[in-house]
Amino acid sequence: MVMVGRRKKAWRRGTTAVETAIVFPLLLLLTLGAMRYGWLFLKAQQITNAARVAVRVAVRPGATTTDVEAYINALFGPDRANITGHTVSFYRTELDSATGLPLTDPNGNLELTPITDLYQDLGVPITVRITVPCANVDIMRVNMFTKLDPNNGDWDLGAAATMAKEGT
Numbered sequence: 644m645v646m647v648g649r650r651k652k653a654w655r656r657g658t659t660a661v662e663t664a665i666v667f668p669l670l671l672l673l674t675l676g677a678m679r680y681g682w683l684f685l686k687a688q689q690i691t692n693a694a695r696v697a698v699r700v701a702v703r704p705g706a707t708t709t710d711v712e713a714y715i716n717a718l719f720g721p722d723r724a725n726i727t728g729h730t731v732s733f734y735r736t737e738l739d740s741a742t743g744l745p746l747t748d749p750n751g752n753l754e755l756t757p758i759t760d761l762y763q764d765l766g767v768p769i770t771v772r773i774t775v776p777c778a779n780v781d782i783m784r785v786n787m788f789t790k791l792d793p794n795n796g797d798w799d800l801g802a803a804a805t806m807a808k809e810g811t
Contacts, residue, residue: 665709691802736768765810
């Protein structure tokens, strides 16, 4: 009887090692995926906040696109969010002449016209859109989910904010 107990105990030690070998890579993948998601979520929030602040700067009287871009560059600097490779676009929202409401396309998206200067009429909605390639902010430069990601990691994080132009 003593022999049977020893054999069973030795067999159990082997199963524990096999179970660990099976579960550990899955647990590691889950942990790394959660870290990556959390990091990208943080960066998306930083980009969203930058778009909100940028549009507040853009709607001030006398503001220029250079002012807004300089402000965004300061927010994304290495001592702050440390985001590089971003693009900033400025748009004017077209308004219905009869109702004064923003025009939308058949999908419900606002009709935006790209602009190069912020000297717009009082009350015209100005949109600032910031786009950053995911590769520039990703904490893990390796795409772990190649089969699940149709773009193979080549996608952008972005945010846009809209406010009406202020006057003096």
